[in-house]
Amino acid sequence: MKTRTILKLSMLTLAITAATNASANVNEKISKAVKETKVDVSLRYRFETVDQDGVDEEALASTLKSRLTLTTGKIANFGAKVEADNVTYIGSDNFNNTVNGKTDHAVVADPDGSEINQAFLQYTNKILNVTAGRQRINLDDQRFVGGVAWRQNEQTFDGYRVQLAPASIFNFDLSYVYNVNRIFGEDSAKSDLHGDIVLANAKYKFANKQSVSVYNYYLDFDGGAASTSSNTIGITYNGAFPIAKNTLAVKLGYADQEEVGDTAMSYSADYSVIDAQYKFKGYSVGAGIETLGSDGGDIGFATPLATLHKFQGFTDKFLTTPIDGLVDTYIKGSAKIGPVNVAAAYHMFEADSGNNDYGNEINITATYKLNKQVSALVKAASYSEDDGGYTDTNKLWFMVTANY
Secondary structure, eight states, rough: OHEEEHHHHHHHHHHHHHHHHHHHHHOOOOOHHHHHEEEEEEEEEEEEEEEETTSSSEEEEEEEEEEEEOOOOBTTTTEEEEEEEEEEEEEEEESSSSSSSOOOOOOOOOOOOOEEEEEEEEOOOSEEEEEEEOOOOTTTTSSSSSSTTTTTSSSSEEEEEEEEEEEEEEEEEEEEEEEOOOOOOSSSSTTTEEEEEEEEEEEEEEEEEEEEEEEEEEEEEEGGGGGOOOEEEEEEEEEEEEETTEEEEEEEEEEEEETTTTTTTTOOOEEEEEEEEEETEEEEEEEEEEEEOOSSOOOOOOOOSOOGGGGOTOOOTTTOTTOOOOEEEEEEEEEEEEEEEEEEEEEEEEEESSSOOEEEEEEEEEEEOSSEEEEEEEEEEEEOSSSOOOOOOEEEEEEEEEEE
C-alpha cells in the first residue's frame, strides 16, 4: 500500500474518531443537562376582604395561584427557564378584579386566567449573567423596580439584562426593557407598559455589612402612559452596626426625578428616606420617614415599576403619589412569639407640599411556617382618612403557600 494511501486512511480514521468523541461529548452534555433539569410547583391560596367607605359592596376574594416552573440544566453555560401561572377563583368572587365589571365592589386586583410569567434564555459564568426574554427583575429593596409578587399575577419584564460581578464587593446590573407585563392580566387595558426602559444599578460593598447603591432608571413609555415617563437618579446607603449583642440597621437614600419623552409637563421632584431599626434577639423596633416630593403641588414623584405594596401601608391607598407629594412617617416592630413571627407598623401620612393631612394606617402581620414546604400568613390593615380626600379602608388576608 502506498504511503499516501496509508496517510489518507490514517487521517480519515483520526477524523472519524474525533467526530465520534465529539458526538459522545455532546451527548454526554445533553444527558447531563436533562438530568439537572428540574420542575418546581408552587400553590398559593388567599382569602382577601376589603371594606372601603364610598364603595357599595365589600370585596370577598377567594383565589388560588398555581405556578409551574421548568429550569433546564446548562450546556456550555447556557440554560433556560419557563414559568407558567394560573389564577383560579375558589368560592367567593364578589370583588372588582379591575376587568370583570363589578364596580360596585371594592377592588382586589387579582384577575383570573393563565399567563407565561417567565420565559428566558440565560448565559452564566462565575462573574457574568446575561438574560434574554421575559424575566423577573427586583432591584435593591424594590422601591423603584420590582415584581409586585404579593399580587397573584406577578409583574415581569420583557427585555435583556446583564449582571456583572467582577469582585465580591462590587456588582453592576443593566437592563433594557421594551415591555412590562403588569399585574392586571391580559384582558385589561392596563396589562402592558410599552416603551424604552433602561435600568442601571451598581452596588459597592465597601466594608463589612456596609454598602452603597447608585442607580439610574430611565422610563420612556409609549401611548397613554407617556405622561408618566421619567428619569430617576439616586443613591442608597445600607449599613448594620453591632451594638453589644444587638444590631442597628440603617438605610439612607436620596433620588432626583425629571420628565423625559412625551411627558405632558416639565417637572423636578425628589425622594428621600431615613430608616433605622434596632434588632434584639427575637424582636426589633424601628422608625423612619420616607418622602416622595412634589414640584410645587403640580406633580408628585412617581414609582410606576415599584413593588408598591411593600411601602406606605398595606391598604395601597397611595399607589399613585398625590400631586402634593407624600411624607410617610412610621414606626415599626417585630417579634417571634413561639413559632409565630409577628410584625406591626403605624404610618402617618401628610403632603410634602401644602398642609394636607392624609390620615394614618396600622398594619399587622403574623406568619407561621408549618414545615419546609408550607407556610401560613394572616395580615390586617386599617386606614383612617383625614383631609386628603381618601376614604377609610379595612383589609384582611388569610394565605397558605406551598412550594414543591
